[in-house]
Amino acid sequence: MKYYIIAGEASGDLHGANLMKALFKEDPNATIRFWGGDLMQNVGGVLIKHYKELAFMGFVEVLFHLKTILNNIKFCKKDIADFQPDVIIFIDYPGFNLRIAKWAKEQGIKTHYYISPQIWAWKENRITEIKRDVDKMYVILPFEKEFYEKKHHYPVEFVGHPLIDAIHNHSKIDGNAFRKENQLNEKPIIAILPGSRKQEITKMLSVMLSVVNDFPDYQFVIAGAPSQEFSFYKGFITNENIKFVSNKTYDLLSNATAALVTSGTATLETALFKVPEVVCYKGSWVSYQIAKRIITLKYISLVNLIMNEEVVTELIQEQCSKNQIRKELKKILDPKYRETLLSQYNTLEEKLGGIGASQKTAQLIVDDLK
Numbered sequence: 001m002k003y004y005i006i007a008g009e010a011s012g013d014l015h016g017a018n019l020m021k022a023l024f025k026e027d028p029n030a031t032i033r034f035w036g037g038d039l040m041q042n043v044g045g046v047l048i049k050h051y052k053e054l055a056f057m058g059f060v061e062v063l064f065h066l067k068t069i070l071n072n073i074k075f076c077k078k079d080i081a082d083f084q085p086d087v088i089i090f091i092d093y094p095g096f097n098l099r100i101a102k103w104a105k106e107q108g109i110k111t112h113y114y115i116s117p118q119i120w121a122w123k124e125n126r127i128t129e130i131k132r133d134v135d136k137m138y139v140i141l142p143f144e145k146e147f148y149e150k151k152h153h154y155p156v157e158f159v160g161h162p163l164i165d166a167i168h169n170h171s172k173i174d175g176n177a178f179r180k181e182n183q184l185n186e187k188p189i190i191a192i193l194p195g196s197r198k199q200e201i202t203k204m205l206s207v208m209l210s211v212v213n214d215f216p217d218y219q220f221v222i223a224g225a226p227s228q229e230f231s232f233y234k235g236f237i238t239n240e241n242i243k244f245v246s247n248k249t250y251d252l253l254s255n256a257t258a259a260l261v262t263s264g265t266a267t268l269e270t271a272l273f274k275v276p277e278v279v280c281y282k283g284s285w286v287s288y289q290i291a292k293r294i295i296t297l298k299y300i301s302l303v304n305l306i307m308n309e310e311v312v313t314e315l316i317q318e319q320c321s322k323n324q325i326r327k328e329l330k331k332i333l334d335p336k337y338r339e340t341l342l343s344q345y346n347t348l349e350e351k352l353g354g355i356g357a358s359q360k361t362a363q364l365i366v367d368d369l370k
Contacts, residue, residue: 001027001029001030001031001086001087001366001369002030002031002032002033002083002084002085002086002087003023003030003031003032003033003085003086003087003088003089003365004032004033004034004080004083004085004087004088004089005019005020005032005033005034005035005036005040005045005088005089005090005091006034006035006036006076006088006089006090006091006093006096006097006100007034007035007036007037007040007051007091007092007093008035008051008054008091008092008093008096008097009051009054009092009093009196010037010051010196010225010226010227011092011264011265012036012037012051012091012092012093012115013036013037013038013039013040013051014039014162014166015091015114015115015162015166015358016034016036016037016039016040016091017036017039017040017042017043018162018165018166018169018358019089019091019114019162019358019361019362020032020034020040020043020044020045021043021358022358022359022361022362022363023362023365023366024043024044025359025362026362026363026365026366027366031045032044032045032046033045033046033048033079033083033085034046034047034048035047035048035049035050035051035054035076036050036051037050037051037052037226037227038050038226048076048079049072049075049076051227052227053068053072054072054093054096069095069096072096073096073099073100076096076100077100077103080100080104080107080109081107085109086110086369087109087110087111087112087365087368087369088100088101088104088109088110088111088112089112089113089114089365090111090112090113090114090134091114091115092115092116092117093117094117094118094119094123094126097113097117098117098126098129098130098133101113101129101133101134102129102132102133104133105132105133105135110135110136110368110369111133111134111135111136112134112135112136112137112138112365112368113130113134113136113137113138114138114361115138115139115140115162116137116138116139116140116141116144116148116156117130120143120144120147120297121297127148127152127154130154131152131154135368136157136364136365136368137154137156137157138156138157138159138361138364139156139157139158139159140158140159140160140161140162140357141161141302141305141306141352142158142306142351142352142353143305143306143308144156144158145158157360157361157364158353159353159357159360159361159364160352160353160354160355160356160357160360161268161352161353161357162357162358162361163265163268163269163272163352164272164349164352164353164354164355164357165355165356165357165358165359166250167250167269167272167273168355170250170254172254173251173254173255175254175255178251178252178254178255179255182221182243182245182248183243184219184221184243185219187217187218187219187241188217188218188219188257189218189219189221189252189255189256189257190215190218190219190220190221190256190257190258190259190260190329191221191223191252191253191256191258191259191260191261191270191275192205192208192209192220192221192222192223192259192260193223193249193259193260193261193262193266193270194208194222194223194262195225195262195264195266196225196226196227196228197225197227198228198232200262200283201225201228201232201233203282203283204262204280204281204282205222205233205236206236207280207282207320207321207322207325208260208280208325209236209238209239209242210322210325211322211325211326211329212239212241212242213239213241214326215241215329216241218241218257219241219242219243220241220242220243221242221243221244221245221252221256222236222237222242222243222244222245223245223248223249223252224244224245224246224247225247226246226247230244230246249266249269250269250273253269253270253273253275254273256273256275257275257276257333258275258276258277258278258329258332258333259275259276259277259278260277260278260280260325260329261277261278261279261280262279262280262281263279263280263281263300263301263314264302265302267279267301267302267303267312268301268302268303268306271303271311271312271345271348272345272348272349274342274345276312276332276333276337276338276341276342277303277312277332278312278313278315278325278328278329278332279300279301279303279312279313279314279315280315280320280325281300281314281315281316281317281320282316282317282320283317299314300314300316301314303348306348306351306352307344307347307348307351311341311344311345311348312341313328313331315328
């Protein structure tokens with residue numbers, strides 16, 4: 001069978017890679033073309049466009065890159081038409097993917113969506129497009145099934161969360177070896193996860209690292225995103241207690257005592273590695289004002305959304321300040337507080353279902369094509 005996969009961001013690359021491994025297992029003769037990243041490329045298939053060329057975030061930022069986005073849509077449609085796949089698999093990235101889904105449906109191509117757009121957070125009216133243009137939806141968060149089926153009468157498959165697979169499959173690195181390999185000292189590690197896009201990294205790192213001098217007994221280690229060069233981070237490494245590792249987030253989390261994390265998938269990854277965290281987020285003033293008016297959620301981190309309570313502290317916009325970060329970081333370094341937090345992390349993992357999300361999704365896709 002011929003599969004066309006579109007993943008537009010780093011997290012999509014990770015889940016796309018695991019899904020591709022499972023697809024090749026289910027269908028050894030699979031031919032796959034995809035938009036994604038290095039992880040998907042390492043599995044096989046043909047990479048058409050790298051997500052590095054696609055990552056624009058925030059309302060203002062998207063306006064500036066509208067021409068590029070429209071050209072990419074045009075290019076994508078032509079590539080699909082030439083390839084003639086049996087199915088297109090969309091991974092999150094809704095602004096782009098839903099446009100392609102509408103067109104694909106008109107062409108009579110099967111449309112499967114793995115990792116639902118977060119329409120429960122904003123743009124709930126996208127449900128109309130999803131019902132019309134998406135043949136099969138595979139959801140990874142327990143509350144999404146209820147949202148789609150009870151509220152919108154649209155049947156979906158809950159397949160479990162692929163992060164559990166990704167973390168389960170991650171080969172553990174020896175702590176001493178990790179420190180040696182990355183020129184880290186013996187001090188306990190506070191992991192800094194500032195996101196993967198340039199504009200968010202710049203905003204987040206300056207505030208996250210403002211507390212370094214308040215914690216001289218720890219080393220702050222920045223998790224460099226695979227999509228960014230070291231030269232971009234260099235300007236932030238202004239203190240001997242600030243270190244850097246590139247594209248080794250899971251190894252870093254395996255060895256961290258605590259973490260400061262920008263909202264997004266990383267908040268969940270950190271919790272699944274059982275690392276106490278503080279969630280920090282600062283957007284551009286305009287983007288934040290718009291978001292505040294249209295996003296109806298109580299929380300911004302996946303950990304709190306899944307648990308439906310504030311398990312990890314969220315510092316958003318003005319609250320995301322040196323004083324607040326210092327206060328919350330001290331809290332999560334306290335042994336008693338950590339104990340409570342870690343037991344809540346165990347409950348979180350249970351709610352997400354066990355391992356096997358990628359395999360289950362691949363099976364459902366292949367069965368549907370038979």
